Amino acid sequence: MAEDIFKVDGKEYSKEQYWHTSSHILAQALQRLYPACKLTIGPAIENGFYYDIDNLHITEDDFSKIEAEMEKICKENLPVVHKDISKDEARQKWKDNKYKIELIEGIAGSTVSTYSQGNFTDLCSGPHLPSTGLVKAIKILKLAGAYWRGDAKNEMLTRVYAISFPDKKELKKYLMGLEEAKKRDHRILGRQLDWFSFHEYSPGAPFFHGKGSRIYVKLINWLRDEYRLRGYQEVITPLLYNKKLWETSGHWDHYKDEMFILNIDGQESSLKPMNCPSHLLIYMNDSKSYRDLPWRVADFAPVHRNELRGVLSGMVRVRKFSQDDAHVLCTEEQMDDEILALIDFANYIYKDVFSFPFDVELSTRPEKFMGSKEEWDKAEKALKNALEKRKIHYRVNEGDGAFYGPKIDFHIKDSLGRSWQLSTIQVDFQMPGRFGATYEGQDGQKHTPVMLHRALLGSIERFMAILIEHYAGKLPTWLLPVQVIVLPVADRHHDYATKLREQMLRAGLEVEVDYRQESIPKKVRNAQQSRIKYILVVGDNELKDGTVAVRTWDNIVHGAKKIDEFVSEVVKEIQDKK
Secondary structure (H helix, E strand, O other): OOOOEEEEOOEEEEHHHHHHHHHHHHHHHHHHHOOOOEEOOOOEEOOEEEEEEEOOOOOHHHHHHHHHHHHHHHHHOOEEEEEEEEHHHHHHHOOOOHHHHHHHHOOOOOEEEEEEEOOEEEEOOOOOOOEHHHOOEEEEEEEEEEEHHHOOOOOEEEEEEEEEEOOHHHHHHHHHHHHHHHHHOHHHHHHHOOOEEOOOOOOOOOEEOHHHHHHHHHHHHHHHHHHHHOOOEEEOOOOEEEHHHHHHHOHHHHOHHHOOEEEEOOEEEEEOOOOHHHHHHHHOOOOOEHHHOOEEEEEOOEEEOOOOHHHOEOOOEOOEEEEEEEEEEEOHHHHHHHHHHHHHHHHHHHHHHOOOOEEEEEEOOOOOOOOOHHHHHHHHHHHHHHHHHOOOOEEEEOOOOEOOEOEEEEEEEOOOOOEEEEEEEEEEOOHHHHHOOOEEOOOOOEEOOEEEEEEEEEEHHHHHHHHHHHOOOOOOHHHOOOOEEEEEOOHHHHHHHHHHHHHHHHOOOOEEEOOOOOOHHHHHHHHHHOOOOEEEEEOHHHHHHOEEEEEEOOOOEEEEEEHHHHHHHHHHHHHHOO
């Protein structure tokens, strides 16, 4: 949950507290209007809240009626009262709701926590506001289907998403942001710009078209250049593995439900959901000494994760993707410096190249984990020390580490104020030992290396989607699939336009010529809509003077420039990655 708070009537309340109470207001309104519906759960989420309900049959046409009932509950200013009741009392109260009964049976102890407002009571551990009157503006956003407990074998429920704020101005601002987000939706822009598409024959897997592929490759090639500077070697690994690999790594026990399982040669196998085990196989291909460490390896091989079809969303939530995935195997003595180097790399990407503001979160040992607490304490301490040494403020997310180790996550904010978790740095004392990976130390003895898991952009597909929406398709020049377009005024200028294109291509620019028999204003508009930054018009004067008339996608006319001068300026802009 975001650390932000809301101020209401001079007091501060966390967003989780505010939106949790709002979810109960939504549930109470639905129960008043549709008494036969069955309530299940309604958590606060990063932006607002939702409630999952069975036997609820509504459409968007019903939103205004439900919102009116929610506003009525807010105006009633009902006190929110917490009470612990016995499980027997709870079972009696919700005897007609199998979902609540299942929740009750899953709660440890002899009592359950409830919150009431007026004649409405719900199972809940809180936190909540003191009264419903503190919610001043509330709005239903959309409907979706959701399986109970996220399991496709269970009933399909109706999920109602909503948002609330302390005043109507904040709600209006938020809704305007949603409208802007719709205009920037990468799925729409990708189709309009002919960058990528999707097909029902392969759900959760984007098809990159020619121009979209250029963006994808530019991101990867940029990272490859950075890897060479930082001592990484790039490898290419298989996609399909026998289940014995995943049993050794621990994924078969902890991650099997999210893997695509196949039968190969009469044995269970899986498409890989991550690269770490395959990198350990390469590491163990020959013996290593302390002189070979740190061993840094990077991999852009595709991975596949069995996401439910209902949660797939463009390139943000997919089944097939590639990460800027890398692993570092090092000694314990090298671990601190390697973590610092990874933090510096993330800083370079998000501060120096893309200028994204970000927050950092440290996720600690979960309930189910591999290894000893002593190893986990050592790993968590290493991450904390690195963050503090770099003076990076962070918050602790208790119990949300991976099953094999704690991690640092970087959450960036885009131009619409939305938060995205991208970079992750994880310390793993477990997997190298499970595989029997060793190195010979200075003492001549065999030791187990530490494994650092690291992805900085995260999924390349997801990062592209975020960039497209952040910049509304107007990507930094170095990433654009077409950076320059030449518009000849008439047929007699075609040869000059073609020579300019060849010169710019040799200089490394992405350039096209629009030879169509259309007016220049129409060609300019088309270029701007196609997110081409530099638009060069060439007519008689330009042909005679060896120049180009430069304008940009923001409709600013920069005037005539010598072609060498123009090319030099754009090349420098691309090299500087600004």
